[in-house]
Amino acid sequence: MLNxxxxxxxxxxxxxxxxxxAVDQHFNFAYLDERTKRMIRRAILxxxxxxxxxxxxxxxxxPLPYGWGTGGIQVTASVIGPSDVLxxxxxxxxxxxxxxxxxxxxxxxxxxxxxxxTQAATLIQTRHRIPEMALTEDQIIIYQVPVPEPMxxxxxxxxxxxxLHGLAEYGLMHVKLxxxxxxxxxxxxxxxxxxxxxxxxxxxxxxxxxxxxPKMHMNPALQLFGAGREKRIYAVPPYTAVESLGFExxxxxxxxxxxxxxxxxxxxxxxxxxxxxxQGGRIFVCSDSDYCESQQNDAESSSGSxxxxxxxxx
Amino acid sequence: xxxxxxxxxLRATGLNKSYGxxxxxxxxxxxxxxxxxxxxxGESGSGKTTLLNALAARDQPDSGSVEFQLEGGALTNxxxxxxxxxxxxxxxxxxxxxxxxxxxxxxxxxxxANVGERLMALGQRHYGKLRAxxxxxxxxxxxxxxxxxxxxxxxxxxxxxxLQIARNLVTxxxxxxxxxxxxxxxxxxxxxxxxxxxxxxQQLGLASVIVTHDLAVARLLAHRMIVMRRGRIVETxxxxxxxxxxxxxxxxxxxxxxxxx
Numbered sequence: 001m002l003n004x005x006x007x008x009x010x011x012x013x014x015x016x017x018x019x020x021x022a023v024d025q026h027f028n029f030a031y032l033d034e035r036t037k038r039m040i041r042r043a044i045l046x047x048x049x050x051x052x053x054x055x056x057x058x059x060x061x062x063p064l065p066y067g068w069g070t071g072g073i074q075v076t077a078s079v080i081g082p083s084d085v086l087x088x089x090x091x092x093x094x095x096x097x098x099x100x101x102x103x104x105x106x107x108x109x110x111x112x113x114x115x116x117x118t119q120a121a122t123l124i125q126t127r128h129r130i131p132e133m134a135l136t137e138d139q140i141i142i143y144q145v146p147v148p149e150p151m152x153x154x155x156x157x158x159x160x161x162x163x164l165h166g167l168a169e170y171g172l173m174h175v176k177l178x179x180x181x182x183x184x185x186x187x188x189x190x191x192x193x194x195x196x197x198x199x200x201x202x203x204x205x206x207x208x209x210x211x212x213x214p215k216m217h218m219n220p221a222l223q224l225f226g227a228g229r230e231k232r233i234y235a236v237p238p239y240t241a242v243e244s245l246g247f248e249x250x251x252x253x254x255x256x257x258x259x260x261x262x263x264x265x266x267x268x269x270x271x272x273x274x275x276x277x278x279q280g281g282r283i284f285v286c287s288d289s290d291y292c293e294s295q296q297n298d299a300e301s302s303s304g305s306x307x308x309x310x311x312x313x314x
Numbered sequence: 315x316x317x318x319x320x321x322x323x324l325r326a327t328g329l330n331k332s333y334g335x336x337x338x339x340x341x342x343x344x345x346x347x348x349x350x351x352x353x354x355x356g357e358s359g360s361g362k363t364t365l366l367n368a369l370a371a372r373d374q375p376d377s378g379s380v381e382f383q384l385e386g387g388a389l390t391n392x393x394x395x396x397x398x399x400x401x402x403x404x405x406x407x408x409x410x411x412x413x414x415x416x417x418x419x420x421x422x423x424x425x426x427a428n429v430g431e432r433l434m435a436l437g438q439r440h441y442g443k444l445r446a447x448x449x450x451x452x453x454x455x456x457x458x459x460x461x462x463x464x465x466x467x468x469x470x471x472x473x474x475x476x477l478q479i480a481r482n483l484v485t486x487x488x489x490x491x492x493x494x495x496x497x498x499x500x501x502x503x504x505x506x507x508x509x510x511x512x513x514x515x516q517q518l519g520l521a522s523v524i525v526t527h528d529l530a531v532a533r534l535l536a537h538r539m540i541v542m543r544r545g546r547i548v549e550t551x552x553x554x555x556x557x558x559x560x561x562x563x564x565x566x567x568x569x570x571x572x573x574x575x
Contacts, residue, residue, distance in 0.1 A: 154420070167398045171435025175420070178427045178434065181441055182463050247441040 023111035030077040031109040036060055040078035040233070044224060047235035052197030053165070054148050059231040069102060069127055070228025072144035076125045079140060079224070080106065085113045087121035092129035092270065092287035099127070116290050128191070130212040132269045132291035135221035137238060143206040145227040148234065150194045150204040170202050173245055181250050190255065196243045197236055205242075211254045211270045216242040261286045264295035323348045323489060323521050325389060329368050329378035338364040339375065340545045348383075348488070349519045353526055353536035353553065355568070361545040362525045363493060369523060370410055370491045371400050382407075382489070405432050409482030409490035413497060415474035418481070419466045425452065425477055426462040432485045451480040455510060472503035476510065483514065490515075490522040496531055508534050529572055533557055541565045 028034065036058075043057035062070040080086065086106055090099035094116040102125060103114055115121050118133040125142045135141060151161050154172050164172065173194050180188045193210035197203045205213060206225060216223065216236060223236040236242060246252035260267045262283040269291055271284040286292035322345035331339040339361045346352050354362045367373035369380055371392045381389040382403070392400060404410070412418035419428055429448040430438070438444055449459040455476040457469075466474050475495060482490060495511065496504045512535055515522055526532055532539050532553055539556050541549040541564065549562040560566045 154423070163397070167401060169401065169435055171431055171433075174434040174439070175423055175427045175431050178430060178441065178444065179423050182424050182426055182445075246439075248439050250441050 024108045027109045029082070029110055030080050030106070031063075032060065032074065032077045036074075037078040040074055043233045044075065044078065044235065047224070047233050048222070048237050050201070051236055051240050052201030052203040052234060054232040054234045056231055057233050059228045062228065063105070064101065066229040067146060068098060069125070069144035071226030071230075071233070072125050072127070072142050072228075073102060073105070073226075074228060075142050075224050075226035075233060076106065076123060077109075079142075080110055080112060080123060082110065082112060084122045085115050085120055087115050087118065087124045087290075088126075089124065089129060089131065089288075089290075090127040092131070092272075092291075093289045095289065117294075118288075118290055128207045128209075129270070129287060130208055130215045132266075132286070132288045133294075134215075135219055137220040139221040141221050141223050143208070143223065143225045145204065145206040145225045145232070146229075147192075148204055148225070148227040148230050148232040150192075150202050165201060168200065170196075173202055174247070177245060177247065177250075181247070187246065187250055187252070193252070194245050196245060198240050199243075202245070203234060203236075203242075209255060209270055210244065210252070213242070213244045213252070214254065218242075257284055259284050261292060261295075264292045264299065266292070266295050321383060321387070321389065322346055323350075323383045324369065324523075325381045326365075326369060327379050327381075329365065329375045329380070331364055331368060331373070331375045337545050339368065342368075342378070342542075342545075342547055344540060344547065344550065346489075346521055346523060348521055350538060351515055351520075351522050351524065351536045353524045353532035353539040354542060355526060355529060355532050355539055356542035357527060357568070360542040362527075362542055364545075365542065366491055366493055366523060366525045370408065371404070372410075405435055406485050407488050409479075409485075409487045411475070411478050411482060411490065411492040411495050413494040415466070415471070415478050418478045419474060421465065421467050424463045424465060425457070425469070428466060428477060428481050429484050431481065436485065447484060451484050452477075454514070455480040456506075470503075472499050472507060475499065475507055479511070479514070483518065483520075486518065488521060490520055492522060492524045494526055495524065496526070496528065504531075511535060529557060529569065541568065 040057055043055045047053065047055045059071065060074060062073055064070065088094070088099040088103040090096040093099065106112060107114060118131040122138060123140050123142065124131065127144045130141065149161055151164065151172050154176055155161050155164065177187050189210065191209050192204055192207040193213055195203055195205050195213060195216065205216060218239050218241065220238050222238055225234045244252035257271045261269060261271055263285050266286055270287045272287045273282055274285055275282050324346040327343050329339055329342040342365055354365060356362050368375040374393065379391045379393065381391050384390050410418065426445060426448040429451050430444040433444055433447065448462055452459045452462060457473055457476055466477055469477060496507055499507065508531060514520065524531065524535060536553045538551065539553050540547050541556065541562065543564045549556060549565045556565060557569055560569050
């Protein structure tokens with residue numbers, strides 16, 4: 001496993017196999033009808049106008065189950081145009097089942113150009129990661145959100161959480177962090193780590209690792225969030241302050257690893273632990289597959305070596 | 315004392331509330347002075363809790379006004395304030411001790427977080443200080459500070475009630491509402507809680523409104539009391555005076571109904 005084929009990666013093959021597929025004429029462009037897209041765009045505009053505020057919208061039934069990114073897909077479908085270049089990732093990777101299926105869905109219904117390269121994409125739909133490569137002003141990143149309400153665990157009444165947002169009463173969020181420190185000695189929340197957007201609304205950043213939280217701050221790209229089951233859209237406009245909550249004596253911190261990525265040697269990307277055999281062998285590799293690949297290619301072209309660091313299988 | 319003691323801290327005027335065609339509260343008016351403990355007594359269904367909820371702005375009365383003396387000393391009608399102001403008031407200058415501790419506590423978070431919640435809502439962002447304050451308050455309500463990380467779920471009824479009190483008093487409110495704080499506790503625990511309440515109200519110069527059906531609680535804690543029946547205030551006066559020399563027939567009945575062991 002994890003052998004890198006030099007000719008074409010499985011992902012490239014997979015992309016090729018769909019490239020020639022004609023757009024399905026049975027559907028409107030991007031599946032949703034134009035009125036629905038307008039309704040969703042209105043919600044998006046409102047969300048952009050009030051950074052971090054959860055805008056209700058009339059979420060539609062989509063041809064895949066809730067929890068598979070129905071919110072993100074509807075947002076993507078409303079903003080996508082024929083000239084867009086789409087990248088879809090799931091936990092940082094372009095070739096996992098969720099990403100593959102959403103990509104295929106948009107190929108069938110829009111026939112837009114697709115890519116796995118972060119810098120080539122104009123639209124990036126993501127499940128639970130932000131690409132390692134810095135985004136630009138020309139890009140939109142769309143997050144799939146399972147639970148849009150950051151306080152839901154502590155305050156199940158939605159009427160109450162709405163007024164807490166309205167009055168900016170966010171003591172509850174710190175109760176959660178306090179509990180973490182009291183129980184584990186540090187803030188043990190590692191994903192979906194609550195953030196304060198534009199100094200006003202507390203927002204759930206979707207289950208991205210807290211490693212990615214600092215990337216949201218002052219990001220040049222437009223960040224859109226869609227929750228299909230909960231029927232909410234929210235947004236972080238370009239260059240908006242996004243602050244991760246914390247205590248003065250227990251500030252927000254991102255995850256760190258002792259080892260670099262086994263494949264590309266990167267020390268500043270989010271690493272996944274991969275079990276390699278039954279004897280407890282394990283390696284750490286980049287979660288962002290595109291970033292990892294480009295790092296390896298860079299290393300190859302500069303040094304001329306074929307294997308970046310060598311794989312350990314013991 | 316920075317308060318203006320020349321004027322009442324709370325003034326209710328002509329409060330009415332009905333549920334459908336059933337009147338729960340009819341023309342209730344009274345004043346509460348800084349540092350004063352007022353008991354509202356009466357049998358079940360007499361409108362005690364309705365009155366308390368109206369005073370604490372938890373339920374809007376049909377007519378009448380409730381004025382509260384703000385920090386500046388001005389009496390302000392709490393129903394003309396914005397919701398934001400009212401909620402700020404409710405978590406800084408006011409406290410509310412519920413009859414059922416589960417209504418007033420977060421049962422799924424530790425005792426320390428329960429005590430610290432109001433402070434965090436007010437912007438306290440230092441974990442060490444929050445914890446120190448929580449320990450201090452747990453000790454003041456006679457809960458072992460070693461139990462700071464335990465859930466209220468694992469506390470006894472009396473401890474939960476004391477935790478609720480600590481949670482409310484941590485912001486040093488000026489007015490505390492209590493709805494049957496001792497009911498459902500056995501007598502020795504009741505006695506301890508009453509002792510604690512009396513001590514705390516005296517130390518902190520708290521004004522409080524206590525709803526109770528237990529005349530002994532009123533006798534121990536309250537300076538003044540209000541007797542209610544069928545939504546009306548039938549008698550008011552100093553506690554000893556009302557209990558020892560009741561004037562209204564209903565009060566006489568109430569006082570004579572108490573078992574003398």
